[in-house]
Amino acid sequence: MRVLEKAPAKINLSLDVLHKREDGFHEVKMIMTTIDLADRVELIELPFEEIRIVSHNRFVPDDQRNLAYQAAKLLKDRYHIRKGISISITKTIPVAAGLAGGSSDAAATLRGLNRLWNLGLTLDELAALGAEIGSDVSFCVYGGTALATGRGEIIHHIDPPPHCWVVLAKPSIGVSTADVYKNLNVHAIKHPNVEGMIEAIKDCDYDRICRLMGNVLESVTLHMHPEVANIKDQMKRFGADAVMMSGSGPTVFGLVQYESRLPRVYNGLRGFCDQVFAVRMLGERNSLD
Numbered sequence: 001m002r003v004l005e006k007a008p009a010k011i012n013l014s015l016d017v018l019h020k021r022e023d024g025f026h027e028v029k030m031i032m033t034t035i036d037l038a039d040r041v042e043l044i045e046l047p048f049e050e051i052r053i054v055s056h057n058r059f060v061p062d063d064q065r066n067l068a069y070q071a072a073k074l075l076k077d078r079y080h081i082r083k084g085i086s087i088s089i090t091k092t093i094p095v096a097a098g099l100a101g102g103s104s105d106a107a108a109t110l111r112g113l114n115r116l117w118n119l120g121l122t123l124d125e126l127a128a129l130g131a132e133i134g135s136d137v138s139f140c141v142y143g144g145t146a147l148a149t150g151r152g153e154i155i156h157h158i159d160p161p162p163h164c165w166v167v168l169a170k171p172s173i174g175v176s177t178a179d180v181y182k183n184l185n186v187h188a189i190k191h192p193n194v195e196g197m198i199e200a201i202k203d204c205d206y207d208r209i210c211r212l213m214g215n216v217l218e219s220v221t222l223h224m225h226p227e228v229a230n231i232k233d234q235m236k237r238f239g240a241d242a243v244m245m246s247g248s249g250p251t252v253f254g255l256v257q258y259e260s261r262l263p264r265v266y267n268g269l270r271g272f273c274d275q276v277f278a279v280r281m282l283g284e285r286n287s288l289d
């Protein structure tokens with residue numbers, strides 16, 4: 001038996017940090033949405049008890065460090081599954097990019113194994129398991145658009161934003177999420193208007209969404225990697241309506257409302273970055289079938 005799952009990337013339209021918690025994590029308030037840039041996760045039963053990761057990307061670990069491996073291990077242990085599984089990951093999402101690639105692979109593995117092993121778990125149950133793997137995994141289990149609170153694992157679904165294009169540019173550096181949070185000065189944060197963003201999305205007000213975008217981690221990563229600021233400037237210059245870094249970076253995304261404006265932004269960025277994508281937002285949430 002084999003099962004295929006799509007594992008889409010996320011962007012953060014708004015990312016606020018409220019304070020640092022006793023457990024070392026940061027209390028966040030952020031709007032996340034999935035985009036049509038996805039890895040492919042293929043799950044194939046093995047005749048012996050082993051979790052095997054197959055990936056041809058040299059930046060992706062093929063052992064217990066892989067978040068998809070951790071997802072399979074968690075389900076196997078929790079539900080006493082005595083079966084082996086091969087997890088084949090075809091990466092399209094850049095690695096260590098602020099796009100939750102690894103988290104989405106883990107979420108896809110949870111959804112796929114739920115089907116393959118007939119576990120009968122709901123998306124809510126899978127999202128709760130996902131939170132044990134990483135803060136972004138719960139959102140990735142559902143996909144769609146959501147307000148995420150807590151350390152990112154408490155998900156409140158909201159309406160999808162109006163259709164638009166997203167241009168992504170990833171400079172050839174990887175960023176450690178832990179380092180970015182560590183270097184954030186929580187006492188000097190200029191908080192974005194997350195509630196306003198929820199209202200703007202609800203009203204399908206594209207211009208207001210563009211105006212209200214904000215990410216408090218941006219200044220930290222920009223300070224560590226000034227080339228990210230340069231990519232932001234170029235993306236604005238080539239005509240994106242609004243430009244921001246996603247998550248802890250270093251990927252920069254720009255929103256473009258009209259398809260006719262897309263080639264200029266996309267082609268302009270290709271001169272600066274190896275990895276440039278033009279995709280649509282994915283409004284729909286995942287279902288279990």
Ligand SMILES: C[C@](O)(CO)[C@H](O)COP(=O)(O)OP(=O)(O)OC[C@H]1O[C@@H](n2ccc(N)nc2=O)[C@H](O)[C@@H]1O
Nearest residue numbers: 024025026028134135136137151152177178181247248
């Ligand atoms: C930047 C975002 O991607 C925005 O969506 C997330 O907040 C990060 O989510 P993630 O990569 O799944 O993060 P995790 O794997 O849970 O944590 C990685 C590290 O980031 C830091 N971390 C993460 C989430 C959070 N709310 N506070 C934190 O301080 C912690 O040092 C943690 O050890």
Ligand SMILES: Nc1ncnc2c1ncn2[C@@H]1O[C@H](COP(=O)(O)OP(=O)(O)OP(=O)(O)O)[C@@H](O)[C@H]1O
Nearest residue numbers: 066067095096097098099100101102105136177247
């Ligand atoms: N399935 C996976 N795909 C990519 N990287 C993975 C995977 N599993 C574990 N990793 C490890 O996780 C690190 C971060 O990769 P990932 O692509 O998930 O980062 P990210 O997009 O910045 O995540 P986030 O936005 O959730 O902070 C990589 O350097 C890699 O070593």
